Amino acid sequence: MSGGSLVLRAEGLTKRFGRKVANDRIDLEVGQGRIFGFLGKNGAGKSTFVKMMVGLTEPTAGRAELLGRPLDDFRTRGRIGFLPENFRYQEWLSPLELLAFHGRLKGMPAADIHAASERVLADVGLAAESRNKIRSFSKGMQQRLGLACAMLGEPELLFLDEPTSALDPIGRHDVRELLVRERARGATVFLNSHLLSEIELVCDEVAFLDSGRIVEAGLLSQLLGGRCEVDVELAAPFIPTLPEDGPRLLSAEARRLLVEVTGESEIPALVGLLVEQGARIVAVGRRQRSLESLFLETVGDTAHEQPTPAEESRGVAHG
Amino acid sequence: MWHMDSALVSTLQRVRFVAGLSFREAWRRKVVIAALVMTVGFLALYGLGIHFAAEEIASDASGGEVIMRAAVGAQLLYVGLFASSIILGLLAVLSAAGAIAAEVDTGVLHGVLSRPIRRWELIVGKFLGAGAMIALYTLALAGAVVGLARWQLHAPVMHPIAGLGIIVLEPLILLALAILGSSRLSTMATGVLCVAAYGMGAIGGFIEQIGAFINNTTMMNLGIVSSLLVPVDAMHRKAIAVLLPATAMLADQMGPFGSLGKATPSVVMVAYAAAYIAVAVWLATRLFARRDL
Numbered sequence: 001m002s003g004g005s006l007v008l009r010a011e012g013l014t015k016r017f018g019r020k021v022a023n024d025r026i027d028l029e030v031g032q033g034r035i036f037g038f039l040g041k042n043g044a045g046k047s048t049f050v051k052m053m054v055g056l057t058e059p060t061a062g063r064a065e066l067l068g069r070p071l072d073d074f075r076t077r078g079r080i081g082f083l084p085e086n087f088r089y090q091e092w093l094s095p096l097e098l099l100a101f102h103g104r105l106k107g108m109p110a111a112d113i114h115a116a117s118e119r120v121l122a123d124v125g126l127a128a129e130s131r132n133k134i135r136s137f138s139k140g141m142q143q144r145l146g147l148a149c150a151m152l153g154e155p156e157l158l159f160l161d162e163p164t165s166a167l168d169p170i171g172r173h174d175v176r177e178l179l180v181r182e183r184a185r186g187a188t189v190f191l192n193s194h195l196l197s198e199i200e201l202v203c204d205e206v207a208f209l210d211s212g213r214i215v216e217a218g219l220l221s222q223l224l225g226g227r228c229e230v231d232v233e234l235a236a237p238f239i240p241t242l243p244e245d246g247p248r249l250l251s252a253e254a255r256r257l258l259v260e261v262t263g264e265s266e267i268p269a270l271v272g273l274l275v276e277q278g279a280r281i282v283a284v285g286r287r288q289r290s291l292e293s294l295f296l297e298t299v300g301d302t303a304h305e306q307p308t309p310a311e312e313s314r315g316v317a318h319g
Numbered sequence: 320m321w322h323m324d325s326a327l328v329s330t331l332q333r334v335r336f337v338a339g340l341s342f343r344e345a346w347r348r349k350v351v352i353a354a355l356v357m358t359v360g361f362l363a364l365y366g367l368g369i370h371f372a373a374e375e376i377a378s379d380a381s382g383g384e385v386i387m388r389a390a391v392g393a394q395l396l397y398v399g400l401f402a403s404s405i406i407l408g409l410l411a412v413l414s415a416a417g418a419i420a421a422e423v424d425t426g427v428l429h430g431v432l433s434r435p436i437r438r439w440e441l442i443v444g445k446f447l448g449a450g451a452m453i454a455l456y457t458l459a460l461a462g463a464v465v466g467l468a469r470w471q472l473h474a475p476v477m478h479p480i481a482g483l484g485i486i487v488l489e490p491l492i493l494l495a496l497a498i499l500g501s502s503r504l505s506t507m508a509t510g511v512l513c514v515a516a517y518g519m520g521a522i523g524g525f526i527e528q529i530g531a532f533i534n535n536t537t538m539m540n541l542g543i544v545s546s547l548l549v550p551v552d553a554m555h556r557k558a559i560a561v562l563l564p565a566t567a568m569l570a571d572q573m574g575p576f577g578s579l580g581k582a583t584p585s586v587v588m589v590a591y592a593a594a595y596i597a598v599a600v601w602l603a604t605r606l607f608a609r610r611d612l
Contacts, residue, residue, distance in 0.1 A: 016610070051429075051611075051612070052511070054433035055432060055433060056429055056432060056433065056611070056612040057611045057612060058609055058611070074435050074437055075435050076435075077433060077434055077435040078434070078435040081435070082429075082430070082433040084426055084429035084430060084433075086425075086426035086428075086429060087429075087430070088425045088426040088429075089426050089427060089430060090340070090344070090427055092344060092348055093347075101336065101340055102430070102431075102434060104332075104336050105336060105431070105434040105435065105436050106434055106435065107332060107435065146430070149430060159433075208498070316360040
């Protein structure tokens with residue numbers, strides 16, 4: 001299912017508001033069945049991009065395709081779901097009435113709408129509230145409702161703009177599980193977020209947006225795994241001889257080596273090599289680059305999120 | 320998957336879904352209820368006035384009863400329709416000024432317009448939903464005003480169906496203007512704009528009538544231009560002229576909504592008003608088509 005055809009392709013997509021460039025020549029491809037994380041500081045232009053995708057804003061230049069159709073084909077929107085950053089719904093409706101309206105606009109068969117609505121409401125934990133008026137809902141409940149609305153009718157592509165901004169940690173956990181489930185069903189999830197730890201937990205692929213431009217993009221495992229560090233503790237001082245094109249020795253202290261490898265899979269071979277050369281290893285530790293350190297490196301240290309104490313103590317290994 | 324069926328939903332159905340939602344919104348938000356309560360109060364006052372007028376005339380033994388009844392009936396009907404026109408105009412503006420603007424501001428439209436619906440379908444649906452509600456309300460209110468005057472005072476009503484049909488155009492013109500404003504401006508700006516337009520039309524009508532009275536062509540032309548810009552008052556004068564014979568009036572009215580004989584709008588003006596509504600809604604769809612939301 002995953003990694004198949006492209007569901008989103010943007011070429012040179014640009015959006016200007018007067019003199020301000022919100023999106024600057026964005027090239028992007030997203031494959032089917034992925035959870036794609038679109039990261040950036042507040043105001044980087046993430047929402048503008050998603051609004052162009054769902055037809056709320058027209059690009060100034062460039063072109064894009066969704067599910068193989070040009071962006072201006074409004075019918076494609078029957079196959080996508082969208083949770084706006086500014087999630088608000090007709091407060092005088094109940095969730096079931098709201099979803100019935102959206103189901104009809106989507107073109108779902110009338111007979112299926114009720115059952116499908118109850119299913120997505122149960123998924124987001126609003127089954128008991130399905131007949132109450134939306135005006136009585138808390139922010140968090142409204143965001144859950146927005147998620148249900150986006151997932152209604154099993155869309156092939158989901159655009160979620162900061163989907164957990166109003167949720168507590170349990171709610172955030174629930175949303176992550178839902179995203180993984182949507183992916184398992186074959187859907188593609190396009191996730192806008194500045195919550196890096198969250199992205200790190202679920203995304204397959206990411207792109208970093210800074211001042212409207214994509215500054216880094218790729219598979220998360222490659223971006224993070226690309227420069228994995230191995231921390232080797234020794235019983236006695238030792239200097240290894242490493243092959244030219246293999247692991248790289250970063251530092252060698254009295255009883256400690258720091259070696260960079262290109263991926264986790266190289267660690268066993270590295271340990272074998274060291275033992276072969278006579279190193280008396282006491283402990284081996286792996287230090288993975290965190291998404292946050294990568295983010296700070298690419299986007300700069302004015303990032304919205306402050307590093308957590310745990311991250312700070314680990315340090316930004318590759319600054 | 321569901322998308323297989325999306326082609327089956329036609330433009331007409333989407334317009335109907337939106338219209339149905341707008342119609343329901345008016346009920347749910349208690350706009351109609353509030354208007355009904357106000358209307359019942361107004362009709363009670365109006366009905367009482369008519370009732371006592373009828374009693375007074377009946378007790379008069381001077382023999383001029385029939386003529387008196389007709390004259391007082393026409394007068395009271397005239398005043399009743401004037402008050403109705405204000406209620407209807409305000410209802411149209413207040414219920415529609417935020418139709419688009421408020422939903423853009425709150426973000427409600429982000430959810431709706433990310434669905435497979437064209438923007439013009441949304442605008443037309445909103446106009447039709449609110450328009451249906453306002454048309455029904457107008458027929459009920461103006462129908463009651465005409466009916467009471469006819470029943471109690473035998474007011475000489477000439478063409479009730481045509482008259483009511485023209486009266487319905489009054490709030491629909493303001494509704495179309497409100498939708499047009501709302502597609503680009505804020506709720507507040509739209510409300511102010513529409514109320515000002517309503518007032519301008521009324522003053523324009525007044526100037527036109529005085530112009531007709533004193534034979535001043537410039538004033539008449541000014542009035543005609545204002546009627547073309549906002550044909551609400553023109554439709555009101557036309558409706559009065561259709562409903563009441565000029566001879567039934569105690570005296571020719573000269574007021575914001577007066578109906579001095581010479582300044583009665585023609586049938587062409589009625590057609591113009593209908594076209595005006597269509598063009599305003601069309602302009603709204605054009606203004607809204609490319610707006611960044």
